[in-house]
Amino acid sequence: MRKLFVYCFGIVLFFGSCEDKKKASQNENEIQNEIQNEDEVEIEVEKKAEPEYPEITNENVVPFLTEYGKNNPETKVLITTRFGDIEIELFKDTPLHRANFIYLVKQQYFNETFFHRVVPNFIIQAGNSDLSSTQKKRAELGKEYLLPAEIIPGRVHEYGTVSGAKEYRENPDHRTAPYEFFIFLGPKSSTTHLNGKYTIFGKVIKGMDVVEEISKVKADDGDWPLNNIYISAKVLE
Numbered sequence: 001m002r003k004l005f006v007y008c009f010g011i012v013l014f015f016g017s018c019e020d021k022k023k024a025s026q027n028e029n030e031i032q033n034e035i036q037n038e039d040e041v042e043i044e045v046e047k048k049a050e051p052e053y054p055e056i057t058n059e060n061v062v063p064f065l066t067e068y069g070k071n072n073p074e075t076k077v078l079i080t081t082r083f084g085d086i087e088i089e090l091f092k093d094t095p096l097h098r099a100n101f102i103y104l105v106k107q108q109y110f111n112e113t114f115f116h117r118v119v120p121n122f123i124i125q126a127g128n129s130d131l132s133s134t135q136k137k138r139a140e141l142g143k144e145y146l147l148p149a150e151i152i153p154g155r156v157h158e159y160g161t162v163s164g165a166k167e168y169r170e171n172p173d174h175r176t177a178p179y180e181f182f183i184f185l186g187p188k189s190s191t192t193h194l195n196g197k198y199t200i201f202g203k204v205i206k207g208m209d210v211v212e213e214i215s216k217v218k219a220d221d222g223d224w225p226l227n228n229i230y231i232s233a234k235v236l237e
Contacts, residue, residue: 053107055142056142056178058144061096061146061147062148065096066095068099068103069095069096074236075098076205077102077105077235077236078235078236079126079207080231081115081214081230083210083213085207086208086211087205088162088202089202089205090162090201091200091201091203093150094150094152094199094202096150097199097201098202100147101202104141106235109137110231111231111232113127114228114229115229115231117219117222118214118216118219118225120215121186122185122186123184124182125180126181126183127165127180129228145178146167146175146177147164147176147199148176149176150201156188157188157194157198157200158186159186160204160205160208160211161202161203162183162201162202162203163184163194163200164176164177164178164198165177165180165181165182174197174198174199176198183204185211185212
């Protein structure tokens with residue numbers, strides 16, 4: 001009888017021990033879940049803290065970029081390609097174009113777009129691609145807005161100047177298509193149809209050797225490089 005009692009007592013201790021371990025395991029899981037939930041809450045808070053901007057239209061483009069420019073005064077951008085880096089300085093006296101360019105860089109619009117037009121001894125143009133992601137980005141940011149011209153008297157296209165592209169439709173006020181820009185290589189004799197008609201809003205301060213190399217790649221009849229030249233962009237200062 002005594003042996004039977006010891007045996008039963010041992011069973012009780014065994015299951016009690018198992019129950020304690022089970023409870024300990026449950027407590028650990030609950031603590032881990034709480035930590036994970038707290039992390040998720042923090043991540044969610046961070047996401048909500050990101051500013052949300054309206055779609056840009058021709059009606060709100062000036063007040064939006066004016067305000068954005070005040071809060072984002074940077075003037076230097078780095079364009080990265082497989083050929084090397086191009087550093088661009090943006091002019092403060094073309095504030096809408098400067099703000100627009102900084103905005104697009106910070107919204108990562110230019111990433112995975114191309115230098116899609118190359119003309120040796122003339123220009124290289126960037127900001128477009130044949131990827132669906134580019135059109136999707138434009139639709140989200142504002143697919144139809146144009147920038148008012150900011151043409152500075154006496155400022156002409158020179159080696160390394162950066163200008164906004166235009167849509168080749170009736171555009172007597174020389175408004176700029178916001179998503180594409182071109183870097184001028186020369187010669188000055190080919191600027192008569194550019195000066196006074198395209199807004200010059202920056203210049204290349206480093207990397208013109210890269211610009212030269214890109215301008216010489218093989219392209220099709222439409223000046224589109226046979227091998228895509230992807231770019232990415234970031235704000236420097």
